Amino acid sequence: MLILEQYGVRLIRIQELDIELVRSWRNQSNVSNFMEYKNQISTEEQKLWFKSINNKYNYYFIIEFENKKVGLINVKNYDPQLGFGEGGIFISDKDYINSFAAVFATLCLMNFMFTKLNICEISRIRILKNNERAIHYNKLLGYKLLPGQKEIENQLYELHINDFKTLGAKLNHAASVLNENNSELKYSGDVSDENIDAINKLLTP
């Protein structure tokens, strides 16, 4: 178990008992329409997926905001040699799409990976080229379209730690003034084989 908290969001690393909830979200049209794989996902496929991501190179978290589970955020395919991970997020609950849940969850996870652990230098994301909302969202965070991606359907964007430090500082400041009493990044959980050493070190009492 790993839990990150900041700005009123709690990011709870998914466990096997959560995967049916995540599957139900992932199969909603407001989520699947913006994914490369749009087919309905079966229970069996979901179990296989969980097996493939339940390790120290993949971190998927349920986003809890205002005591409600509203979406999912992840860093996947973390490469310790390259200091590189692939990000992703969706808000499943339509009532929370325009809330601060997404942006606070994004900052919380990025602050953990980029600043607290200091193990990530580059974050990449893939965005379908018709997903204008996600493109704008991530450009404002500092992500840049990689060369040669313009004509590709599922485009690759990259964020370097230095760009996050500049833009992230501004966004973190605004998030802090909105959340005076809970702007500190907190983490808790158990030491586990499913964590990289740097996370286990933080969790060691």
Next chain:
Amino acid sequence: MISIEEFTKGLEVEFEDVEPGTLTPETNYKNIKGWSSMHALIIIAYVDSTCNIILSGADLKSAQTIRDLYNIVIEKIK
């Protein structure tokens, strides 16, 4: 005191992806292409850094246009 024109121009710069000259004081800023909570946070950061005023989530909810936002800021400065 920042003018409404400067305020609008400043927001346009902050939003980066917005074509220069497209925002006016009467623009409903929530209709900006790809509007999200990221834009809202950027507005809060911008107003804090340029006017030293903290806007709340409720302020953003109640304002429709950039002029509405500006008026809230002016009220808070008073």
